[in-house]
Amino acid sequence: MRAIRLHEFGPPSNLVLDDLPDLTAGPGQVRIRVEASGVHLLDTALRRGEPGGPMPLPALPTVPGREVAGTVDAVGAGVAEAWRGRRVVAHLGMVPGGYAEQAVTSVDTLFEVPERLSMAEAVAAVGTGRTALGIVETEPPTATDVVFVPSAAGGLGWLLAQAARHAGATVVLAARGERRTARLAELGADLVVDYGRADWIDRVRSWTDGFTLVYDGIGGTVGREALELLRPGGRFVMFGYSAGTPTRFDVDDVVSRSLTVGWLLGERIRSRPGGIAGLAGRSVRLAGRGWWRPLVSTYPLADAATAHADLEGRRALGKVVLTPAR
Numbered sequence: 001m002r003a004i005r006l007h008e009f010g011p012p013s014n015l016v017l018d019d020l021p022d023l024t025a026g027p028g029q030v031r032i033r034v035e036a037s038g039v040h041l042l043d044t045a046l047r048r049g050e051p052g053g054p055m056p057l058p059a060l061p062t063v064p065g066r067e068v069a070g071t072v073d074a075v076g077a078g079v080a081e082a083w084r085g086r087r088v089v090a091h092l093g094m095v096p097g098g099y100a101e102q103a104v105t106s107v108d109t110l111f112e113v114p115e116r117l118s119m120a121e122a123v124a125a126v127g128t129g130r131t132a133l134g135i136v137e138t139e140p141p142t143a144t145d146v147v148f149v150p151s152a153a154g155g156l157g158w159l160l161a162q163a164a165r166h167a168g169a170t171v172v173l174a175a176r177g178e179r180r181t182a183r184l185a186e187l188g189a190d191l192v193v194d195y196g197r198a199d200w201i202d203r204v205r206s207w208t209d210g211f212t213l214v215y216d217g218i219g220g221t222v223g224r225e226a227l228e229l230l231r232p233g234g235r236f237v238m239f240g241y242s243a244g245t246p247t248r249f250d251v252d253d254v255v256s257r258s259l260t261v262g263w264l265l266g267e268r269i270r271s272r273p274g275g276i277a278g279l280a281g282r283s284v285r286l287a288g289r290g291w292w293r294p295l296v297s298t299y300p301l302a303d304a305a306t307a308h309a310d311l312e313g314r315r316a317l318g319k320v321v322l323t324p325a326r
């Protein structure tokens with residue numbers, strides 16, 4: 001099989017296409033003929049040699065990636081033959097190996113891919129979707145909210161925006177650049193702004209007297225500006241900081257305006273009904289019913305280095321997915 005391997009920590013160019021032996025499904029496992037592999041921002045940090053939260057640096061060489069979708073083409077001992085030939089998606093957990101033409105995982109990690117869902121969309125739903133669902137189930141938008149998503153052109157922000165629309169909220173979306181903001185207009189938001197423009201705050205203030213709920217995955221200066229636009233009594237949900245630093249706030253910010261500020265990853269997500277696996281299954285089913293549809297940018301497996309560079313440079317739209325050629 002062909003796989004992308006990292007032999008040395010460093011720039012995207014260190015990701016190389018190698019020929020490796022075919023994988024074998026062990027007891028309780030299946031082998032997946034991979035048709036889509038998810039790329040996560042965490043993957044880029046690990047590639048650089050920077051530990052990412054609970055994820056330790058891998059031993060080298062390694063095949064990155066933890067989200068795969070495809071067709072089961074082999075089953076191990078103890079696994080029903082009925083799994084063979086099924087369209088499935090899985091999150092490999094703490095074990096890497098997704099950037100490849102084959103992946104092996106426990107049968108217990110599998111979710112069937114609904115017919116109306118592409119493999120690339122399924123990968124986005126099982127990983128990014130489970131996080132988005134955990135956020136909106138923990139801090140749900142309502143019809144009376146004015147919701148702001150400042151990184152809405154990313155895979156996670158795109159889904160949060162759809163959830164806010166389904167709740168009947170007033171929705172303000174933001175991204176950097178004309179290409180990204182034009183794509184956001186497809187979601188039917190009430191207002192779309194380009195946070196790369198100096199006048200984006202003025203545009204928001206001329207349109208509304210503030211937000212009641214912010215889903216902040218960007219942090220940095222934009223996150224802080226969004227916090228300033230939050231109404232008294234508002235909720236500020238942090239789940240990442242793609243700008244490089246978390247949004248800065250202090251006790252005075254919270255007390256003076258009676259704000260609720262919280263971090264919604266880690267244990268708060270894992271404590272949802274059914275845990276992480278429950279969130280993943282619900283997300284895939286929701287995508288299969290069309291309740292939300294992930295936005296994906298696909299790259300050939302051999303172009304993993306370009307995919308990483310585009311993700312880090314914020315040039316990609318939505319969830320970045322690698323597609324092995326057949």
